[in-house]
Each structure stands twice: as C-alpha cells, then as structure tokens.
Amino acid sequence: MTLRVRGLSYGIGGKQIVCNAGFEVPSGAVTGVLGPNGAGKSTLLHLMAGTLPASAGEVRLDGEDLFLLRRKDRARRVALVEQDARTELSMTVREVVLLGRTPHRSMLAGDSAGDPAITAAALAAVGMQDFGHRLFNTLSGGERQRVQLARSLAQEPRLLLLDEPTNHLDIHAQLSVLSLVRRLSADGVTVVAALHDLNLAAEFCDHLMVMAGGQVVAAGPVGDVLTAELIERVYAVKAEVFAHPVSGRPVVAYSGTVDAVV
Numbered sequence: 275m276t277l278r279v280r281g282l283s284y285g286i287g288g289k290q291i292v293c294n295a296g297f298e299v300p301s302g303a304v305t306g307v308l309g310p311n312g313a314g315k316s317t318l319l320h321l322m323a324g325t326l327p328a329s330a331g332e333v334r335l336d337g338e339d340l341f342l343l344r345r346k347d348r349a350r351r352v353a354l355v356e357q358d359a360r361t362e363l364s365m366t367v368r369e370v371v372l373l374g375r376t377p378h379r380s381m382l383a384g385d386s387a388g389d390p391a392i393t394a395a396a397l398a399a400v401g402m403q404d405f406g407h408r409l410f411n412t413l414s415g416g417e418r419q420r421v422q423l424a425r426s427l428a429q430e431p432r433l434l435l436l437d438e439p440t441n442h443l444d445i446h447a448q449l450s451v452l453s454l455v456r457r458l459s460a461d462g463v464t465v466v467a468a469l470h471d472l473n474l475a476a477e478f479c480d481h482l483m484v485m486a487g488g489q490v491v492a493a494g495p496v497g498d499v500l501t502a503e504l505i506e507r508v509y510a511v512k513a514e515v516f517a518h519p520v521s522g523r524p525v526v527a528y529s530g531t532v533d534a535v536v
C-alpha cells in the first residue's frame with residue numbers, strides 16, 4: 275500500500291503541535307519517525323489513525339482518503355499501537371486481542387468463525403501464545419506491549435502505526451518485534467513507527483522522517499537522512515555514523531551532548 279500524507283496539521287490552545295507534515299511511503303516499506311521528546315511524533319501517528327482531528331491535510335492509502343471513511347471502515351484499514359495503551363483491567367489477554375476483530379464484525383453478529391484462529395495466530399506471532407488465559411493487568415510492561423501489538427495484528431490492517439513499539443522490551447524482544455514488522459511490510463502492510471533508538475531505526479527502516487518542533491525537518495532513505503550533521507542539529511548530540519561492516523547500513527556511535535537540552 276502506498277501511503278501519501280500531505281499538509282497534515284494539528285494545533286491546540288494556540289500552539290501548533292504538528293505543522294504541515296508531508297511524506298510518502300512506498301508499498302512494502304517501513305518508515306521510522308524520529309525526533310526528540312515533544313517533537314510531535316505521537317500526535318502525528320494519532321492524526322494518521324484518525325484518533326485526533328486534523329486541522330488540515332490528508333492521508334491517502336493507495337489513493338483512498340482515510341479521513342473520508344466511516345470510523346469502522348477506517349479501523350479495518352488502520353491500526354495504531356499506542357505508547358503504554360491502557361486496557362480494561364479485568365480482561366484476559368485473549369479477550370484483549372479479540373478486540374482487534376471488532377471492526378470486521380457486523381453490528382449484530384458475535385465472533386466470526388475465523389476469529390479464534392486469527393487471535394491465536396496473532397498471539398503466536400508476538401511469542402505470547404501461552405498467555406491467552408492471563409489477566410492483562412497482571413502482565414509486565416513488555417508483555418503488555420506485545421499483546422497490544424497482537425491486538426493490532428488481529429485487526430489485519432493495511433496501515434500499521436506503531437508508537438515506540440520497542441518500549442519496555444528486552445533486546446531479544448525488540449529485535450523479534452522489529453523483524454515481525456519487516457515481515458508484515460514484505461506482505462504488503464505499510465508500517466510507520468516512531469522510534470527513539472537510532473541504530474534500530476537504521477537497521478529496520480527503509481525510510482526515515484525526522485520531526486522537530488512539530489515540523490518534518492528531514493525525510494528520505496535511511497542512508498540519506500541519518501547523518502552526523504542531522505543528529506547534532508536535531509538531538510544536540512555529537513555522533514559519528516559508520517557503515518556496518520556486514521550489512522552496510524548506518525551505525526551511530528555517540529560521543530556526548532552539545533549542550534544541555536533538558
């Protein structure tokens with residue numbers, strides 16, 4: 275699915291939080307959204323998911339304007355995995371993942387025949403197949419993060435928006451989740467993921483979009499965007515960027531902050 279975002283903007287209380295964001299994601303590609311804390315990454319993802327109302331702009335998936343769709347039709351196409359999303363405390367993991375099937379049901383029908391198998395496959399895809407009976411609120415932060423991802427997989431979206439999907443995860447789980455994301459994109463799902471780890475972004479993304487102060491300040495293929503100059507300008511951090519000896523992809527080594535940004 276080709277994703278095209280044009281002039282996307284959002285402001286609140288006189289403050290412009292996302293300003294005229296525009297970018298294009300070719301089919302089968304993973305796009306990383308980078309930028310410092312408060313840059314507007316989460317807000318941008320929420321605008322694209324339709325969970326915040328854009329003040330201007332459009333989001334098109336294979337030419338289809340997502341903002342013109344009914345809520346349920348949009349939910350069949352777009353899934354958002356939020357940072358630290360809350361879910362009803364008394365639900366089991368299986369019930370949480372089953373919620374991902376809601377947009378695919380008709381109003382009066384209950385679960386459809388395929389839902390249990392889709393739910394089980396989604397849990398297996400994130401390595402949580404043994405947790406289906408557990409109460410969601412008894413899980414660790416990393417386990418919750420994986421269940422939320424499974425819920426979005428059960429939704430079978432064409433556009434998958436991930437807000438810091440590696441948050442809370444140990445390094446094995448981070449690599450597993452990002453490998454899964456790559457497989458999904460190879461199967462035709464368009465993925466846009468906000469990430470803080472520049473080396474994981476360099477390894478797993480095809481394209482990067484960098485935000486600062488609500489604006490997109492750089493966008494393009496990973497190798498073009500992820501430069502020492504960009505990292506210093508956006509994060510106020512000194513870094514060197516090398517080519518990985520095996521993969522050739524950029525590797526970032528940090529050498530300190532330029533000044534106090536916090």
Ligand SMILES: Nc1ncnc2c1ncn2[C@@H]1O[C@H](COP(=O)(O)OP(=O)(O)OP(=O)(O)O)[C@@H](O)[C@H]1O
Nearest residue numbers: 286287289291309310311312313314315316317318
């Ligand atoms: N409802 C709101 N009212 C006022 N300011 C808001 C509101 N929502 C977001 N903001 C501000 O907008 C800016 C962008 O927030 P956003 O969460 O999109 O940033 P982010 O890039 O995802 O940050 P982080 O990396 O810390 O998660 C921040 O300064 C935030 O405080």
